[in-house]
Amino acid sequence: MRIAGKIVVSALAFVVFTGTAYGYTTLSSLDDVTRSSVIDAGKEPAPGEQPADGSLDILLVGRDSRTDNRGNPLPADVLRELRAGPNGDDLTDTLIVLRIPNGTQTVKAFSIPRDSYVTLPGGDKGKINAAYGHGKALEASKLRAAGETDKNEVEQESLTAARRATRQAVEDLTGVTIDHFAEVNLLSFYDISNAVGGVEVCLNNATKDLNSGANFPAGPQKISGADALAFVRQRDGVKGTDFGRMRRQQVFLASLAHQVLSAGTLANPGKLDALIDAVKKSVVLDDSWNLLDFIGQLRGISGGGIQFTTIPVVNPDYRYSKTNPRATAVQVDPAQVKAFAAGLIGAAPAPPAGPVVDVANAGDSAGLASRVSDVLKDKGFAPGKTGNTTPRRTSLVRYGSALATQGAAVAKLLGGLATAESADVPPGHIEVVLGEVYAGPGTSTGGGGAAPGAGDQPITSAGQNCVD
Numbered sequence: 001m002r003i004a005g006k007i008v009v010s011a012l013a014f015v016v017f018t019g020t021a022y023g024y025t026t027l028s029s030l031d032d033v034t035r036s037s038v039i040d041a042g043k044e045p046a047p048g049e050q051p052a053d054g055s056l057d058i059l060l061v062g063r064d065s066r067t068d069n070r071g072n073p074l075p076a077d078v079l080r081e082l083r084a085g086p087n088g089d090d091l092t093d094t095l096i097v098l099r100i101p102n103g104t105q106t107v108k109a110f111s112i113p114r115d116s117y118v119t120l121p122g123g124d125k126g127k128i129n130a131a132y133g134h135g136k137a138l139e140a141s142k143l144r145a146a147g148e149t150d151k152n153e154v155e156q157e158s159l160t161a162a163r164r165a166t167r168q169a170v171e172d173l174t175g176v177t178i179d180h181f182a183e184v185n186l187l188s189f190y191d192i193s194n195a196v197g198g199v200e201v202c203l204n205n206a207t208k209d210l211n212s213g214a215n216f217p218a219g220p221q222k223i224s225g226a227d228a229l230a231f232v233r234q235r236d237g238v239k240g241t242d243f244g245r246m247r248r249q250q251v252f253l254a255s256l257a258h259q260v261l262s263a264g265t266l267a268n269p270g271k272l273d274a275l276i277d278a279v280k281k282s283v284v285l286d287d288s289w290n291l292l293d294f295i296g297q298l299r300g301i302s303g304g305g306i307q308f309t310t311i312p313v314v315n316p317d318y319r320y321s322k323t324n325p326r327a328t329a330v331q332v333d334p335a336q337v338k339a340f341a342a343g344l345i346g347a348a349p350a351p352p353a354g355p356v357v358d359v360a361n362a363g364d365s366a367g368l369a370s371r372v373s374d375v376l377k378d379k380g381f382a383p384g385k386t387g388n389t390t391p392r393r394t395s396l397v398r399y400g401s402a403l404a405t406q407g408a409a410v411a412k413l414l415g416g417l418a419t420a421e422s423a424d425v426p427p428g429h430i431e432v433v434l435g436e437v438y439a440g441p442g443t444s445t446g447g448g449g450a451a452p453g454a455g456d457q458p459i460t461s462a463g464q465n466c467v468d
Contacts, residue, residue: 033280035287038163038181051179055099055345059170059178061163062094063132065185074187081226082190090133092166094249096308097176101345107306108344109253111246112170113313117320117329121168125320127329128169135165163284174311175338180294181286190225191278196271198224199256201231202466209234220466228252239468243316250308250459251467257306308459311337314375314441333441336378354381355406356429360389363436365443372414372434372442379413381406384429395435398422403430415440 051057066074074082095112114129121131122138139161143154167178193199202220209215212234213226223231232252238244260275311332318331357376361369369386377383395417399407404421407430411417414432417440425431459465 034284036160036163036181036183036284038160038167038286039178039288051102051177053177055101055176056179057176058098058100058180058182059167060094060096060098061092061132061166061181061183062189063183063185064091064093078187078190082229090136090162091129092132093129095128095166095170096253097170097174097178097341099176099341099344109250109306109308110341110344111250111308111310112173113242113246113310113316113330113332115242115328115330116173116311116313116332117318118169118173118332118334121165121172128173131165131169132162136162173332173334173337174341175334176341180289181284183284184282188278188282189229191281192275193224193228193256195274195278196224196256196259198222199228199252199259201251201255204466204468207234207237209236211236243310244468246310247459247467250310251465254306254308254459254465312340333375333378336375339378354379355403356382356384357410357432358384358429359386359432359434361387361434362389362392362395363434363438364391365438368434368438368442372432372440375441376410376413376432381410381430389433391436392433393436394418395438395440396420396433398425398431398433399429400425400427402427406430413441414438 066079091114093114095114097110097112099108099110101108112128114127116128117125118128120126120128120134122134124134126134136158140154140158143157148154148157163181163183167181170176171178200220200222203216203218206218207214207216209230212230214230214234216223216227216231232245232249234248235241235245238248240247313330314333314336315331318329319325319327320329320331321327357373359369359373359376369388373383373386395414397407397411397414397417397419399410399419399421400423401421407419407421410430410432411419415438417432417438422431
């Protein structure tokens with residue numbers, strides 16, 4: 001069973017969010033952390049420079065691996081404590097991007113669902129969490145074909161290729177240029193959560209799950225070690241399953257950030273030493289990351305200055321295979337995701353160039369017209385009026401003869417809706433009526449739209465966030 005607890009990769013970033021003299025001195029001991037050539041030469045910003053895209057962007061990757069950062073198997077007693085089986089794989093269970101805008105002290109972090117269906121490096125379609133294993137296998141095969149027989153050399157070079165493939169898949173989906181990379185596995189999560197003395201979380205309801213080992217009462221509580229892992233790992237019985245689990249991960253990280261930055265963890269030599277030791281044991285960084293320079297860039301960030309959210313989703317139950325109709329993935333729209341990521345640092349997408357589209361909801365799904373209007377806006381159509389209308393079963397797209405081509409395009413974007421020319425539609429406008437059986441982009445379940453829980457408020461490190 002996959003483990004989602006590796007989300008504390010971002011704890012590495014939180015470790016270096018300190019400007020104390022002790023922090024500078026102690027962080028120099030991270031010089032021997034494991035490094036990997038993940039970022040293309042010349043892509044990373046030079047020390048002291050601001051990234052050209054307006055934001056320093058860090059990809060935080062969690063691997064379902066039962067080894068440390070040097071490839072050594074985790075001890076059996078540690079695996080038992082983690083409630084993890086002996087078998088891991090080369091999937092990335094957690095992908096989080098930290099966006100740190102130039103000239104500000106507000107950090108935006110967003111999660112990418114591990115099952116997001118994307119174009120992988122090389123052109124194949126697949127889930128984004130498979131990019132790691134895909135890249136690793138291709139490189140290993142290439143090296144062996146070239147005559148490489150050293151197993152350790154093949155493993156290390158293949159891991160570098162895997163990390164680069166994951167970075168590339170994230171860049172292709174989000175449009176974000178990744179400046180730095182950090183990867184952790186189970187051991188780092190276990191050690192980091194213990195090093196800080198536990199993390200405060202809050203649950204709306206008591207929960208118990210045998211698969212993850214979760215057994216928590218309702219209300220605020222402090223968790224660490226195996227219990228912390230169970231908190232972020234649980235999906236059975238959690239609202240939204242994988243999406244609910246992602247929200248758990250964000251809550252845990254937000255609380256960890258608040259504790260590390262505001263509650264004196266970094267001013268406590270003992271805790272800081274333990275935190276750094278945990279990082280050195282299991283974290284992998286790109287080889288261009290100058291941590292002390294990074295500290296200087298981030299001095300002044302407060303415990304409440306980090307916000308977590310999730311990329312927009314078209315369909316959380318996407319049936320992508322005609323030959324295996326039971327196979328599901330998370331459908332995402334790269335153009336929509338790129339606009340979302342750009343908007344986090346205030347870079348507004350290009351203004352809509354298409355005609356105005358008015359959307360009316362003839363069904364009973366609350367907020368549907370607004371969500372569909374947003375989908376069309378991301379596709380370049382100007383948003384018009386939204387609201388409810390007389391109930392009807394089927395959907396219809398209406399337009400004047402001058403906008404027949406654009407009207408047909410809208411109908412296709414929304415899942416192949418019926419169309420009709422009408423002289424009653426105002427010039428320059430297209431009208432969309434969403435019927436009771438509408439199941440295209442913008443719906444909250446089934447055929448598309450926002451992911452479960454997408455209407456929830458973003459998680460912030462400013463205070464307590466109670467979740468299901």
